[in-house]
Amino acid sequence: SYVLTQPPSVSVAPGETATISCGGDNFVTKSVHWYQQKPGQAPVVVIHYDRDRPSGIPERFSGSKSGNTATLTIYRVEAGDEAEYYCQVWGTDTDHVVFGGGTKLTVL
């Protein structure tokens, strides 16, 4: 089955930049979406279609993709950014939708 690989955890100090990677095969043909999930809440889209920010998402959130890796970058990290982040794609050979395993962002 198709797998999206994320680091289990990332830690940054407030004001610094956090980068969360998401690796998968054949990324050039797939759009990557990123979700933020805080404890006890449903996920929220923070980046869609690789690099676009939905309305209401701060400009500090940025997405990119190169080769088989997509990256979520959060600039000037704030305490409120502490959450689990998931990447997601559609349309793999074996699964219609796949989520990455999630990355726990800790703000030190």
Place this chain on the structure above:
Amino acid sequence: QVQLQQSGPGQVKPAETLSLTCTVSGISISTDYWAWIRQSPGKGLEYIGHIYYSGIVLYSPSFESRVTISRDTSKNQVSLSLSFVTAADTAMYYCAWLSGYGAPFDSWGQGTLVTVSS
């Protein structure tokens, strides 16, 4: 604004069927796509399946043999049934809205924690 309100029992016995309903407001379920996703305690997100505006359904291979996603357009509701549940099906279940194939899951229900226990 699309809103999804979930309902259904929070506990199901092993080998029985889990049934949840998602009542949608702000848009007709005869448009767009409607999905079910679950999250086991302390784990990541797991796609179950979705139903198209046309009524066609796609399921994850992991659930295909025991899941049914259906809709009631008169009530603007989407439903999930998962049969022969085991403790491994204990999870938070979410319904979600997306505007089309390939789109992100833009709106989510509040989630329903379902515990499989006798």
